[in-house]
Amino acid sequence: MTPLQANEIRMMEKACQLAAETLFHVSQFVKPGITTNEIDQIVYDYTLSKEAKPAPLGYHGYPKSVCTSINDCICHGVPDDTVLKNGDIINIDVTTIKDGFFGDTSRTFFVGEVSEAAKRVTDVAYGAMLEGIEQVQPGNTTGDIGFAINRYVTRKGYYAVKEIGGHGIGKSFHGDPFVPSYGKKGKGEALKAWTCLTVEPMINETPVALKEYPVANSSIMYYHTGDGSLSAQFEHTILITDSGHEVLTYWDWGD
Ligand code: MF3
Numbered sequence: 001m002t003p004l005q006a007n008e009i010r011m012m013e014k015a016c017q018l019a020a021e022t023l024f025h026v027s028q029f030v031k032p033g034i035t036t037n038e039i040d041q042i043v044y045d046y047t048l049s050k051e052a053k054p055a056p057l058g059y060h061g062y063p064k065s066v067c068t069s070i071n072d073c074i075c076h077g078v079p080d081d082t083v084l085k086n087g088d089i090i091n092i093d094v095t096t097i098k099d100g101f102f103g104d105t106s107r108t109f110f111v112g113e114v115s116e117a118a119k120r121v122t123d124v125a126y127g128a129m130l131e132g133i134e135q136v137q138p139g140n141t142t143g144d145i146g147f148a149i150n151r152y153v154t155r156k157g158y159y160a161v162k163e164i165g166g167h168g169i170g171k172s173f174h175g176d177p178f179v180p181s182y183g184k185k186g187k188g189e190a191l192k193a194w195t196c197l198t199v200e201p202m203i204n205e206t207p208v209a210l211k212e213y214p215v216a217n218s219s220i221m222y223y224h225t226g227d228g229s230l231s232a233q234f235e236h237t238i239l240i241t242d243s244g245h246e247v248l249t250y251w252d253w254g255d
Pocket residue numbers: 055056057059062066067076093094095104198200220235
């Protein structure tokens with residue numbers, strides 16, 4: 001990714017704030033009884049009301065405006081008639097295009113009362129994202145981010161997904177570099193000031209290999225854990241500054 005100009009950084013901030021607001025808005029509707037199609041419609045309507053576009057819609061043929069990944073779905077779950085039920089966890093992943101810039105953020109939510117196991121994997125996914133974000137500064141590498149994530153997750157007794165990860169973002173949805181959830185310190189790609197990337201570790205309860213499935217009529221795949229165990233994820237879009245970073249999709253649920 002080429003470094004952004006000052007005015008482009010302001011546009012990125014706007015796109016990312018809108019993505020965060022959209023995620024916050026839709027979160028109020030996450031309750032037993034709602035369908036993922038209804039969540040999709042809420043994201044679509046809210047985004048258009050802000051003169052923006054939902055990036056997933058039509059992206060490589062993806063049919064919906066948001067990804068909704070329930071329980072053992074690792075990512076890219078496609079909204080449908082599935083009804084959320086008490087005890088589910090759901091990652092809602094919002095990507096917004098505003099004035100040509102992309103903001104990408106996601107969070108795992110609890111549907112009603114969830115099990116202790118569900119709380120634990122969600123908590124580890126959140127902590128893993130924060131560990132990764134801490135490494136984002138010029139001079140560091142994507143390997144530093146991945147190393148920090150994987151060390152944290154392993155110590156907690158969980159497993160970071162290796163096949164899928166974060167990405168460069170800005171005037172396009174997915175660009176260089178790939179941001180892995182494992183790695184070696186100092187390896188991978190150097191982080192460049194005034195570019196943006198996402199940190200979005202996906203965390204599983206077991207090391208069982210994931211299963212991938214094609215999204216109908218598109219080149220996007222969605223992923224499930226191999227054994228039906230839970231997976232959780234959080235995502236922020238981060239600007240690398242000359243001295244560190246800024247979380248552009250910042251939201252505050254009070255936790
Ligand atoms: N928002 C996802 C990410 O974090 C990408 C979704 S692509 C889609 O990179 F086509 F599945 F929507």
